[in-house]
Amino acid sequence: MLNGKVALVTGGSRGLGRADALALARAGADVVITDILVESDAGSAVRAEKYGPLNQVMQSTGVVFAEQTAAEIRAMGRRAAVFKMDVTDRAEVRQVVARVKEEFGAIHILVNNAATLDHVAQLENQKDDLWERDLLVNLTGTFNCCKAVWPYMKEQGWGRIVNTASVAGTMGGFGQASYATTKAGVLGLTKSLALEGARYNITVNAVVPGIINTEAFRTGNPKMNERMINRTAFRRPGEPEDVANAVVFLASDNAKYITGVALNVSGGIELFTF
Numbered sequence: 001m002l003n004g005k006v007a008l009v010t011g012g013s014r015g016l017g018r019a020d021a022l023a024l025a026r027a028g029a030d031v032v033i034t035d036i037l038v039e040s041d042a043g044s045a046v047r048a049e050k051y052g053p054l055n056q057v058m059q060s061t062g063v064v065f066a067e068q069t070a071a072e073i074r075a076m077g078r079r080a081a082v083f084k085m086d087v088t089d090r091a092e093v094r095q096v097v098a099r100v101k102e103e104f105g106a107i108h109i110l111v112n113n114a115a116t117l118d119h120v121a122q123l124e125n126q127k128d129d130l131w132e133r134d135l136l137v138n139l140t141g142t143f144n145c146c147k148a149v150w151p152y153m154k155e156q157g158w159g160r161i162v163n164t165a166s167v168a169g170t171m172g173g174f175g176q177a178s179y180a181t182t183k184a185g186v187l188g189l190t191k192s193l194a195l196e197g198a199r200y201n202i203t204v205n206a207v208v209p210g211i212i213n214t215e216a217f218r219t220g221n222p223k224m225n226e227r228m229i230n231r232t233a234f235r236r237p238g239e240p241e242d243v244a245n246a247v248v249f250l251a252s253d254n255a256k257y258i259t260g261v262a263l264n265v266s267g268g269i270e271l272f273t274f
């Protein structure tokens with residue numbers, strides 16, 4: 001489905017981003033994996049600290065697979081590259097995107113997946129600095145990446161942007177004021193860019209995951225996780241591949257008349273389950 005296409009995934013070192021990268025490659029795309037954490041990069045530890053406890057845990061327990069994932073993709077016969085890229089750093093985002101164009105010849109697909117998920121507290125305990133961080137990474141970061149790829153997609157008259165929202169953004173999330181707000185913002189951005197992109201044959205859509213069994217999810221409070229799982233129609237979490245399959249579909253020509261949608265991959269968590 002995606003032969004000859006070049007895809008860039010943000011936050012691709014683990015979890016959904018890694019699954020997206022592998023699924024895009026399985027569908028035929030060459031894939032560029034970007035993240036603040038990269039196995040061989042000594043600066044990762046410092047960046048893990050800057051972006052919060054979850055990243056620190058993952059960094060210290062070796063849950064960083066950017067280079068390993070690129071090797072798996074090359075073994076499939078596709079081209080792959082890894083770049084350290086902080087989505088909040090506009091200059092770096094622009095540099096990486098320009099390098100991808102130079103080295104891979106094009107940039108067809110952008111999957112905005114990078115996010116911070118570890119700020120869980122009720123309003124009075126929401127931390128001001130983490131509110132700012134979440135807005136910066138999840139919302140402004142998505143905006144930065146869309147803006148950087150836009151001229152290339154416009155010029156080639158073909159582009160696919162898939163943003164990663166969350167049911168927290170569509171339903172709200174108890175103790176997730178900052179996170180839910182950023183994900184609701186991502187949906188507003190998605191719809192606005194869908195309107196602007198259509199004339200250039202650029203589609204902009206969002207996947208809306210529910211409870212997905214990633215490393216990040218597994219670090220969560222087991223009791224809370226159980227309660228959330230029990231709200232799904234299936235009474236089980238989704239797998240990263242469930243989201244990745246939706247990403248591949250939205251990135252493909254099969255979805256050429258679909259733009260501005262928020263596609264739930266949520267096991268029916270938003271339904272009236274009892």
Ligand SMILES: NC(=O)c1ccc[n+]([C@@H]2O[C@H](COP(=O)([O-])OP(=O)(O)OC[C@H]3O[C@@H](n4cnc5c(N)ncnc54)[C@H](O)[C@@H]3O)[C@@H](O)[C@H]2O)c1
Nearest residue numbers: 011013015016036086087113114115166209211212214216
């Ligand atoms: N896992 C779930 O249940 C779930 C549910 C709904 C939505 N989501 C969304 O799916 C996406 C992936 O979630 P996940 O569970 O794999 O989380 P995760 O924390 O494992 O992955 C996030 C990735 O983003 C990277 N990252 C963080 N800050 C960055 C920055 N400034 N620049 C570049 N990369 C950065 C991290 O290093 C990490 O590799 C996120 O957008 C998340 O909000 C996940």
